[in-house]
Amino acid sequence: MKTFEQMIDGYRNFRAGDWHEERERWAELAEGQSPQVMVISCSDSRVDPAQILDVAPGEIFVVRNVAALVPPFETTPGRHGVSAAVEFAVQFLKVKEILVMGHGLCGGCKAALTQDLHGNEIGEGGFVAHWVDMLDEAREPIAAQLGTDGREAELAMELEAVKVSLANLMTFPYVADKVESGELSLHGGHFAIADGILRVLDETSGEFKPAD
Template sequence: MKSYTDLIDGYRRFRSGDWREQRERWAQLSDGQSPQVMVISCSDSRVDPAQILDVAPGEIFVVRNVAAMVPPYETTPGNHGVSAAVEFAVQFLKVREIVVMGHGACGGCKAALTRDLHGNDPGEGGFVARWVSMLDEARDRVVDQHGSDGATAELEMELAAVRESLANLRTFPFVSEKERSGELTLHGAHFAIADGILRQLDEDSGTFTPAE
């Protein structure tokens, strides 16, 4: 595993290699960004969307958090980091598409499914439990059909989380308005770490199928 010192060594290689070779591009990026796609993905170290989707700096606007969740629209006092990112991407960057990308072996979705951390204090899993409690209703539906343990239940929980985040995105008035007008399109996807396959959600059928 990499240490901070290893990361700085990597930076030095980047600075003397890719940065120099693409200096003109970096100069352009310093003037601003204009990505067309926002990607909401998990913080998991194994699922870097830039690597999975093979994009260069400046090409996607990314927000990462536990289980790739989008909370529902609300205006209560508090720190609404994901909501701020969605607002910035849609209203200021004018992205044309938003992708919610879940993944296999997701610890956040497993925590939502098993509820192992429920009741824990902040710092002992309580923050995670509170965050993934957004999935409680989806979790109940998964458990009713597939139980609360095993590979099938975990996969279904991961897929349900993608659907839940898409539903929550549509509670943002400026998102739903732009989707209705055709200015914005929402997508769901799931990346399986074990086989490297990205599956896309067909919202009409509710199924995920491999990207061709």
């Protein structure tokens, strides 16, 4: 894996290569952004949405966090990073679509399933535990049917987490209004690291189907 210094070398290659060759495009982006799609994905180093979706700079507005989760709409004091990103994308950038993209072998979803970090102190997993506890309700039927160990249960948790985030998005009044008016569409997806397949949520069946 590359070190920071090696990444700086990579920047120099980018500056001399792609950036220079697409100078006109970067000059256009310097004037502002107008992406049509927002992507909410996991912070996991293996699942870069720009790479998976093969998009150029300026084409997607991205927020990444542990397990690609969207909390429900709240007005309580606090630092609501994901909510701020959703607000900015929907109300100011006026994106037309939002994709919540989970992925295989997600550590955050596994933590939600096993609850191994629940009760841990801050700095020892407490932040992660409190973040993924928004999946506690979704976890219960999965744990009852499949247990909390094994790939089948983990996959079920990963897919359900996408559905939870989509449902939470609809608790934002301005998201719900635009979905109902047809100005905004919500999508769910799951990228399998091992086989490279992106599965997209079918709204009618509630199942995830390969995008191939």
